Amino acid sequence: xxxxxxxxxxxxxxxxxxxxxxxxxxxxxxxxxxxxxxxxxxxxxxxxxxxxxxxxxxxxxxxxxxxxxxxxxxxxxxxxxxxxxxxxxxxxxxxxxxxxxxxxxxxxxxxxxxxxxxxxxxxxxxxxxxxxxxxxxxxxxxxxxxxxxxxxxxxxxxxxxxxxxxxxxxxxxxxxxxxxxxxxxxxxxxxxxxxxxxxxxxxxxxxxxxxxxxxxxxxxxxxxxxxxxxxxxxxxxxxxxxxxxxxxxxxxxxxxxxxxxxxxxxxxxxxxxxxxxxxxxxxxxxxxxxxxxxxxxxxxxxxxxxxxxxxxxxxxxxxxxxxxxxxxxxxxxxxxxxxxxxxxxxxxxxxxxxxxxxxxxxxxxxxxxxxxxxxxxxxxxxxxxxxxxxxxxxxxxxxxxxxxxxxxxxxxxxxxxxxxxxxxxxxxxxxxxxxxxxxxxxxxxxxxxxxxxxxxxxxxxxxxxxxxxxxxxxxxxxxxxxxxxxxxxxxxxxxxxxxxxxxxxxxxxxxxxxxxxxxxxxxxxxxxxxxxxxxxxxxxxxxxxxxxxxxxxxxxxxxxxxxxxxxxxxxxxxxxxxxxxxxxx
Numbered sequence: 196x197x198x199x200x201x202x203x204x205x206x207x208x209x210x211x212x213x214x215x216x217x218x219x220x221x222x223x224x225x226x227x228x229x230x231x232x233x234x235x236x237x238x239x240x241x242x243x244x245x246x247x248x249x250x251x252x253x254x255x256x257x258x259x260x261x262x263x264x265x266x267x268x269x270x271x272x273x274x275x276x277x278x279x280x281x282x283x284x285x286x287x288x289x290x291x292x293x294x295x296x297x298x299x300x301x302x303x304x305x306x307x308x309x310x311x312x313x314x315x316x317x318x319x320x321x322x323x324x325x326x327x328x329x330x331x332x333x334x335x336x337x338x339x340x341x342x343x344x345x346x347x348x349x350x351x352x353x354x355x356x357x358x359x360x361x362x363x364x365x366x367x368x369x370x371x372x373x374x375x376x377x378x379x380x381x382x383x384x385x386x387x388x389x390x391x392x393x394x395x396x397x398x399x400x401x402x403x404x405x406x407x408x409x410x411x412x413x414x415x416x417x418x419x420x421x422x423x424x425x426x427x428x429x430x431x432x433x434x435x436x437x438x439x440x441x442x443x444x445x446x447x448x449x450x451x452x453x454x455x456x457x458x459x460x461x462x463x464x465x466x467x468x469x470x471x472x473x474x475x476x477x478x479x480x481x482x483x484x485x486x487x488x489x490x491x492x493x494x495x496x497x498x499x500x501x502x503x504x505x506x507x508x509x510x511x512x513x514x515x516x517x518x519x520x521x522x523x524x525x526x527x528x529x530x531x532x533x534x535x536x537x538x539x540x541x542x543x544x545x546x547x548x549x550x551x552x553x554x555x556x557x558x559x560x561x562x563x564x565x566x567x568x569x570x571x572x573x574x575x576x577x578x579x580x581x582x583x584x585x586x587x588x589x590x591x592x593x594x595x596x597x598x599x600x601x602x603x604x605x606x607x608x609x610x611x612x613x614x615x616x617x618x619x620x621x622x623x624x625x626x627x628x629x630x631x632x633x634x635x636x637x638x639x640x641x642x643x644x645x646x647x648x649x650x651x652x653x654x655x656x657x658x659x660x661x662x663x664x665x666x667x668x669x670x671x672x673x674x675x676x677x678x679x680x681x682x683x684x685x686x687x688x689x690x691x692x693x694x695x696x697x698x699x700x701x702x703x704x705x706x707x708x709x710x711x712x713x714x715x716x717x718x719x720x721x722x723x724x725x726x727x728x729x730x731x732x733x734x735x736x737x738x739x740x741x742x743x744x745x746x747x748x749x750x751x752x753x754x755x756x757x758x759x760x761x762x763x764x765x766x767x768x769x770x771x772x773x774x775x776x777x778x779x780x
Contacts, residue, residue: 206237209255210247220246249330253305257328262307263378264328267291267337271385276300279320288312289331291338292320296384299323305331379430383438386421386431387466390483391459394696400479402428414650414697415524418690428476435481439466456555462486465554484554493533496526497698499738505703506644510534510612513543513585515641516605520615520623526648526699527614528553531588534612535559538586546584548576550591560584564591573597580604589613595630602631606639618760619735620645620704621723628714637714642705647735648697649748649756653689657681662750669764670750674740682749698747700756702735724761734762 207224210216224240231240238252250266257264265271273294280292280302290312293301300322306312307328317324386409390398395411402408407428409421439455453468465484470477493503509517519534521527532554535545540558547561555561560582567575573596579587580600587609589601598613605611617623620643627636659679661667670677683693704710709730713723728734739753757763 206255215247215251253328253330257307260307262326262328267329267333269340272337285338289334291334299325301325303327303329303334379434383431383434398481402475404475432479491533493537498701502701502703509642509705513610516602516611516639517641518613518615518623518643520617520643520645525646528590531590531612543585545586547588548579576600586610599631602635602639606635620702621720621727624723625720640706645702647700647756649752650694651696651698651748652681653683653693653695655688656684656686658684673764677744681746700735700738704732736762
């Protein structure tokens, strides 16, 4: 249990040190206290005389007790821990649970020096307790706000993203007053916890001359959650490194990469920290990979039934080259991991070669350039192939020589699943044909799965609407009529975006009798695209419109993600700008 500093500095002396009080004012207040017939505290007298405010007095009392002072805001209150103390207890004692980290409950109180109250809170909650001081008015305001927010929450049985930061929360200049003397490790723990609760794939710490911009990457879009003073950057970065168990390896200057596995609110999370020096200090990106996200079965990626059945047929023989194609942040890594999870790690020798190991997969031997001890990827891949893998996943950028080596390994036996940066299936095949000899590719290549990620419509604010007439007409002419167009209105559940979560758009081009003969002759992107359509395989656009037709995503979302991708409407609807930064997929 947290203890209170009993050898504390006197309140008046602290206020004088802070410049909130003069010696003359303190003398008058002490004189008033002596003359009073009631036993009044010096803090009460200072407030009555107008020499100090309630916040100044309570902040000084908190410091003398070794307790941080905070001006509470809704973003600091975790609704899930409110039940740690009965409602009657909150009202009677004027306390409010803020959040819980492991077995430590942080509680706001206006009586930081009350040791009996501290013991009672710990006894009722059954947890260790850490106090935060706040004014009683502020606490009761947050109690009422939290109660009102609780009524608006989605039903418990539904999966909620529980976005912690509902808006762009620009902190005031007096950050120290707003968040008190909170140590950096507590602030960083709060950020990591809320990033995981918000399903963020990354946390960005971006220092500027005067401000540290903190952003979460949620569903592929970056969102500002905090703007503390820049002086806190080093402390937060150090706290994060200490949390990951690598505080001895600083990030000041140059580049630094760290990885660790953490347990955050009962969820196993793989954390990857990358820091790169800037003019104002290290810019830190923290990628977060949750176990439940990295171990999704293929059936839950968003493929339709027929396409998924063909993909299973493609990888089932455990031989040949299968390419998963897409630009950055398109979900290719997740698809490769899901493909591995569909295979038998007991019977098969499963290996991966990854630019960085995003997630540890039980039963799979995972390698990266840094673990192989080879001078380059080509040499590392050569050593890896000596391990004779039955299935090899390549989730990295490969040189032409390394790609040829992988294709030859697939030709000679075994299954090679490779990631390739490309716009669609035709683009991927044309790129492969330009880099791999035709005789090798014709024997090795079994097919290409191209994909993108789109956000799905919020289930709590979904609504039907009518798009512009010309857009509706173009969609109907190209892909057939859509009975009802659906989008999200925007609510607190989806942080006013109307969209929550992501699903894949897919295009599959298996090298069957309709496509395989074309590998024997040189063809460009457009020719491959025509051949794929002629063979009856649908484009990313068709899959996207089908998901619009099913009410899964919106037309604007599909148009924004597939902007620039061929086979779209003649005049695409205006869409939002997507950020692909720091997405581990």
